[in-house]
Amino acid sequence: VRSCVEPQIEEDYQAVNVDLQTDATLQVDISDALSERDKVKFTVHTKSTLPNFKQNEFSVVRQHEEFIWLHDSFVENEEYAGYIIPPAPPRPDFDASREKLQKLGEGEGSMTKEEFTKMKQELEAEYLAIFKKTVAMHEVFLCRVAAHPVLRKDMNFHVFLEYNQDLSVRGKNKREKMEDFFKNVVKSADGVLVAGVKDVDDFFEHEKTFLLEYHNRVKDASSKSDRMIRSHKSAADDINRIASTLYTLGTQDSTDVCKFFLKVSELFEKTRKIEARVAADEDLKLADLLKYYLRESQAAKDLLYRRGRALVDYENANKALDKARAKNKDVLQAETSQQVCCQKFEKISESAKQELIDFKTRRVAAFRKNLVELAELELKHAKGNLQLLQSCVGVLKGDT
Amino acid sequence: FVTSETSSAPMMNLFMEPASEASSGPMVDLLMDPASDDLKEPPKPDINPLADIINDAPLSEVKTPVAAMTQEPPSDLFDDEPSELFAEPRQSNTAKQQQTSIFDEPDEDLFSEPLGEALKKPQNDVFKEALAPVAKDPTDIFTEEAITTLPSAVSTVSVNSKTNGVHSDEEEPDIFAEATVELSLDSPRNDRKKKEAAKPSASASAPSVSASASKPQPKTLEELIIAFHSTGDGMNAYMAYKVSTQTTLPMFRSKTFTVRRRFSDFLGLYEKLSDKHTLNGYIVPPPPEKSIMGMTKVKVGKEDNSSAEFVERRRAALERYLQRVVFHPSLLQDPDVREFLERDDMPRAHNTQALSGAGFLKMINRATDSLSKMTIKMNESDVWFEEKLQEVEAEDQQLRKLHIMVDSLVGHRKELSVNTGGFAKSVAMLGSSEDNTALSRALSQLAEVEDKMEQLHQEQAASDSFCFAELLADYIRLLGSVRASFDQRMKTWQRWQDAQNMLQKKRETEAKLLWANKPDKLQQAKDDITEWEAKVTQYERDFDRVSATVRKEVLRFEKEKARDFKKQIIKYLESLLQSQQQLIKYWEAFLPEAKAIA
Numbered sequence: 001v002r003s004c005v006e007p008q009i010e011e012d013y014q015a016v017n018v019d020l021q022t023d024a025t026l027q028v029d030i031s032d033a034l035s036e037r038d039k040v041k042f043t044v045h046t047k048s049t050l051p052n053f054k055q056n057e058f059s060v061v062r063q064h065e066e067f068i069w070l071h072d073s074f075v076e077n078e079e080y081a082g083y084i085i086p087p088a089p090p091r092p093d094f095d096a097s098r099e100k101l102q103k104l105g106e107g108e109g110s111m112t113k114e115e116f117t118k119m120k121q122e123l124e125a126e127y128l129a130i131f132k133k134t135v136a137m138h139e140v141f142l143c144r145v146a147a148h149p150v151l152r153k154d155m156n157f158h159v160f161l162e163y164n165q166d167l168s169v170r171g172k173n174k175r176e177k178m179e180d181f182f183k184n185v186v187k188s189a190d191g192v193l194v195a196g197v198k199d200v201d202d203f204f205e206h207e208k209t210f211l212l213e214y215h216n217r218v219k220d221a222s223s224k225s226d227r228m229i230r231s232h233k234s235a236a237d238d239i240n241r242i243a244s245t246l247y248t249l250g251t252q253d254s255t256d257v258c259k260f261f262l263k264v265s266e267l268f269e270k271t272r273k274i275e276a277r278v279a280a281d282e283d284l285k286l287a288d289l290l291k292y293y294l295r296e297s298q299a300a301k302d303l304l305y306r307r308g309r310a311l312v313d314y315e316n317a318n319k320a321l322d323k324a325r326a327k328n329k330d331v332l333q334a335e336t337s338q339q340v341c342c343q344k345f346e347k348i349s350e351s352a353k354q355e356l357i358d359f360k361t362r363r364v365a366a367f368r369k370n371l372v373e374l375a376e377l378e379l380k381h382a383k384g385n386l387q388l389l390q391s392c393v394g395v396l397k398g399d400t
Numbered sequence: 401f402v403t404s405e406t407s408s409a410p411m412m413n414l415f416m417e418p419a420s421e422a423s424s425g426p427m428v429d430l431l432m433d434p435a436s437d438d439l440k441e442p443p444k445p446d447i448n449p450l451a452d453i454i455n456d457a458p459l460s461e462v463k464t465p466v467a468a469m470t471q472e473p474p475s476d477l478f479d480d481e482p483s484e485l486f487a488e489p490r491q492s493n494t495a496k497q498q499q500t501s502i503f504d505e506p507d508e509d510l511f512s513e514p515l516g517e518a519l520k521k522p523q524n525d526v527f528k529e530a531l532a533p534v535a536k537d538p539t540d541i542f543t544e545e546a547i548t549t550l551p552s553a554v555s556t557v558s559v560n561s562k563t564n565g566v567h568s569d570e571e572e573p574d575i576f577a578e579a580t581v582e583l584s585l586d587s588p589r590n591d592r593k594k595k596e597a598a599k600p601s602a603s604a605s606a607p608s609v610s611a612s613a614s615k616p617q618p619k620t621l622e623e624l625i626i627a628f629h630s631t632g633d634g635m636n637a638y639m640a641y642k643v644s645t646q647t648t649l650p651m652f653r654s655k656t657f658t659v660r661r662r663f664s665d666f667l668g669l670y671e672k673l674s675d676k677h678t679l680n681g682y683i684v685p686p687p688p689e690k691s692i693m694g695m696t697k698v699k700v701g702k703e704d705n706s707s708a709e710f711v712e713r714r715r716a717a718l719e720r721y722l723q724r725v726v727f728h729p730s731l732l733q734d735p736d737v738r739e740f741l742e743r744d745d746m747p748r749a750h751n752t753q754a755l756s757g758a759g760f761l762k763m764i765n766r767a768t769d770s771l772s773k774m775t776i777k778m779n780e781s782d783v784w785f786e787e788k789l790q791e792v793e794a795e796d797q798q799l800r801k802l803h804i805m806v807d808s809l810v811g812h813r814k815e816l817s818v819n820t821g822g823f824a825k826s827v828a829m830l831g832s833s834e835d836n837t838a839l840s841r842a843l844s845q846l847a848e849v850e851d852k853m854e855q856l857h858q859e860q861a862a863s864d865s866f867c868f869a870e871l872l873a874d875y876i877r878l879l880g881s882v883r884a885s886f887d888q889r890m891k892t893w894q895r896w897q898d899a900q901n902m903l904q905k906k907r908e909t910e911a912k913l914l915w916a917n918k919p920d921k922l923q924q925a926k927d928d929i930t931e932w933e934a935k936v937t938q939y940e941r942d943f944d945r946v947s948a949t950v951r952k953e954v955l956r957f958e959k960e961k962a963r964d965f966k967k968q969i970i971k972y973l974e975s976l977l978q979s980q981q982q983l984i985k986y987w988e989a990f991l992p993e994a995k996a997i998a
Binding site: 210213214217218220221224225227228230231232234235238239241242245246248249252253255256257260264267271360363364367368371372374375376378379382383385386389390392393396397 | 791794795798799801802805806808809812813815816819820822823826827829830833834835836838839842843846958961962965966969970973974976977980981983984987988990991994995997998
């Protein structure tokens, strides 16, 4: 399946692209995308006036793994410990859609031609929607990086944008994945430990508790919204099938009743399209928003963890220094290590504060944008639905 | 579970609402609504003065159609006196009664108020106004115009009614104009059914009639209300249904009466009617099915939505069943129907229990029936029947499919409702942990909106179920009855054919005897021939009669079905419409909150 994404369509899907400086010095977007067998190829398009690039405008083709590589390189870079690393885009997941398409193909014999074509169209629309979403998520990641005053200067980022050959970033093999897994386990255990240490700074202490609670609640809201939207989609599917059956009933004869059925069938066709749109819009404006902030709040938590870790290291270094001074042994070593820890900690603290404040601003703006748009879309669809129903009921009543 | 009744299948009694006749359990009026009585009260004082005045109104124009109508009841329905008994007084009294009835009926029920309005101004938007007080100016009613416009207003009333009443206008293909049936599925207080037999007035001079009825028709009215009572405790409990009738038909002893009936009584009525009338080709409406799970849950006292829903659904289904029965012009004449509606103490219908002796007999009969159906190959002389049967079968298939899908929709909407509720709570939690105050407030507003949506989805699912799914279920059952009438016709054909074959054999026997010259047996053979000749003629006549009845019944059924579907589906669409309106309200209230986030 080859699909194209034009820039203007992305308007709809940039759930969280708010408040990002889009200045002329560096503009990044995904201008095209291709979906092949089991991978998606994104065309990353850059416009820049920065001197470090060879040209002012250029494009490269990147795959999902390369985005992950970039993200991980940020995470592993000590220099960026004090920043909220923009969350990595989720892997493009067409499995569910592909499965449905396959099942449809198998069941082709058992349904009427109309039913088959209709279902196929539905599935294709679904596939396209997922595709557009994944493109948007990848784009948001790049835009966040480009908007960040420090990260945008990252060397790996520039390579990512410019290097027009394959980055040869292979996905992690099994051993590395295992390593990652263990690293995560250790990290979360450590995280608990670190979180237990009370912070002298009120701001950070408050942020810690806030983020923990917020993150959990966003997670819950995100999963519940997914469930709700799924039910909505199922109901719309049912209406679709009902419309088909009514159509069959209506075409069996040309009596009044049959004409009636045909009209009602037509009505249901239209209303279910609207219902499907409602579900899709809820998905975009609500579910995606929550999912994104789930990831971002995690990134913020990670920042706090790094700071906490640095704090603990700093305090340990202090203790070590005191001990060294007391024993009068390896004092210089202890002093340097303490200095290093101190610097690291202070550097992180400084940027972390700003990052967290920005995070809040971004979050509020994103929620505002999406909730307003959600309400407006719900109203638009409900009014459309209402009009359809009113005119149909009017026609039907007039007939009797 | 031992019951005190002698029953052949004590175990099955579990599910057949077992209870000793002298039930010791307290009767709990589940849905007794005193308000319903109140509604009836105020209008009453008006009836009498009206009635007196009405009797003076010119009735001549009403008499002829009445006479015409009373010739309708097919004589073969009744082999006992009641047919004459009620044909006569009906003829003379109906005219008078009908005039009374027109004005009785509106006074005595919920529709009296709008009806009163209608009397003054027969317009379609009568119901948009608030229910006017019953006190109406009597003089208006008796103007010629008012009388003639009333029935049309009444049919208007029935189309537009929002107060959950039921009007059904009876239709006789020859004389009577179109009528509409409206079913009420809400609380028993509002469940009413009006039955109006419409008759065209010879002097249909009503100029301002704007309804679908072309001629105004005085009507005999009948109302059915079914409410619940539950009786007994635990597994001995059974649901007693209160069947209230209001009528002006002279064949009933009084104008209003209420009886208590059990579910098995309804089944018993169906059995009786079916036994008598199906063999004449009538389409007897079937009752709702027995449901072991449903009733058991209710009896065990499970206080949840599903059992309340089950009870309500069954009640509504029983009500519709009875309404269809009384709506059928021929079935209404059946004394069993009268007895069912009127008689205080009815014997238990034991033969409706599945494992009773009668039950077994029924099963065996049904088996032989289906077997013989397969072997009868009818020479269809009238292609109409063949085509119709095919249509019926195709339709049955589609309706079943549709029903499954609507059920699925109901399930998903219920699921949506639950999930929306969960989401609402989750958003509320999120809002409370959000530290930006404006956003926090907006999120809690969102939670409220989603909460209201949960309610909306729940109501929508109920509407899907009651308006749509139940309609489909009813008609799937009814189509079964239609098929049964076709089968019946086949059986009479077969009987005729068999008789013809027998006659042929007897003739051959006679010929043989003549040839063999055995004069003593000849007389016997001649007698046989005469006997079978008579039978052949009789059976042929039967077949023709049954064919005609089936044909008429099918046409009537189709008209009723068209009406029913249109009405119900429009009602369903209107409920969808209302949902959308509510939706709009909620989101419009939310939008400024979202915009206020800073």
